[in-house]
Amino acid sequence: MSANVDIKQNILRYHHELDPLNVNLVAVSKFHPAGMVAEAYEAGQRIFGESRVDELLEKVEAFPDDIVWHFIGHLQTNKVRKLVGNVSMIESVDSERLLNLIDEESARKGIVTDVLLQLHVAQEETKFGFSPDELLDYFRDRKFENLKATHLCGVMGMASNTDDVARIEADFKLIADTRRKILEITPDLRRFDIISMGMSGDYQLAIKQGATHVRIGTDIFGTR
Numbered sequence: 001m002s003a004n005v006d007i008k009q010n011i012l013r014y015h016h017e018l019d020p021l022n023v024n025l026v027a028v029s030k031f032h033p034a035g036m037v038a039e040a041y042e043a044g045q046r047i048f049g050e051s052r053v054d055e056l057l058e059k060v061e062a063f064p065d066d067i068v069w070h071f072i073g074h075l076q077t078n079k080v081r082k083l084v085g086n087v088s089m090i091e092s093v094d095s096e097r098l099l100n101l102i103d104e105e106s107a108r109k110g111i112v113t114d115v116l117l118q119l120h121v122a123q124e125e126t127k128f129g130f131s132p133d134e135l136l137d138y139f140r141d142r143k144f145e146n147l148k149a150t151h152l153c154g155v156m157g158m159a160s161n162t163d164d165v166a167r168i169e170a171d172f173k174l175i176a177d178t179r180r181k182i183l184e185i186t187p188d189l190r191r192f193d194i195i196s197m198g199m200s201g202d203y204q205l206a207i208k209q210g211a212t213h214v215r216i217g218t219d220i221f222g223t224r
């Protein structure tokens with residue numbers, strides 16, 4: 001229990017704002033203890049985001065099955081085997097190699113893994129992800145037809161870390177536009193509906209550009 005953060009109140013406030021807009025809240029609980037996840041769970045929150053495999057697996061163990069866990073961090077290839085089968089969605093698929101590994105492991109386990117393709121649009125060089133052009137080429141070449149046990153559910157991304165609102169809006173627009181272009185290239189794609197973008201500092205701008213999921217950490221759980 002954290003003294004200065006009212007997690008329950010924060011969850012309720014977010015649902016009050018997002019539910020009427022049909023935007024889903026991913027509560028980013030990374031680096032916070034299970035007790036804080038429990039507070040959010042008791043307030044009705046069910047979708048949680050984690051960015052480290054071992055931390056996620058510990059929390060999965062500790063909570064009921066009706067929690068939906070999203071992996072949102074950079075996934076190292078040597079952790080794929082541990083993660084697949086223990087998570088509802090991997091939002092942060094940032095390379096073709098990683099996507100193919102997830103697919104192989106899912107097939108091996110006899111399951112289908114839901115994933116989002118992470119786009120790199122921010123100006124920071126350190127962020128992971130496909131460039132928009134790379135992703136459009138992937139669909140133009142219809143490489144997704146090789147996937148046996150992965151469902152591509154949409155795109156995920158982050159805006160530049162800046163106070164420049166126009167830049168942030170342009171980044172979010174580029175993410176949403178890339179998803180739209182993918183559907184133009186491959187209109188036969190099914191359920192490629194999710195646009196996961198927006199964090200504590202910029203989620204309202206993301207929603208304006210069409211986010212279906214926002215990933216909020218600090219605003220709910222406090223600083224990490």
Ligand SMILES: *Cc1c(COP(=O)(O)O)cnc(C)c1O
Pocket residue numbers: 028030051072073198199200201215216217218219
């Ligand atoms: C940590 C993280 C978030 C949450 O960021 P806040 O600013 O704490 O809301 C969202 N998305 C990703 C990918 C993250 O790593």
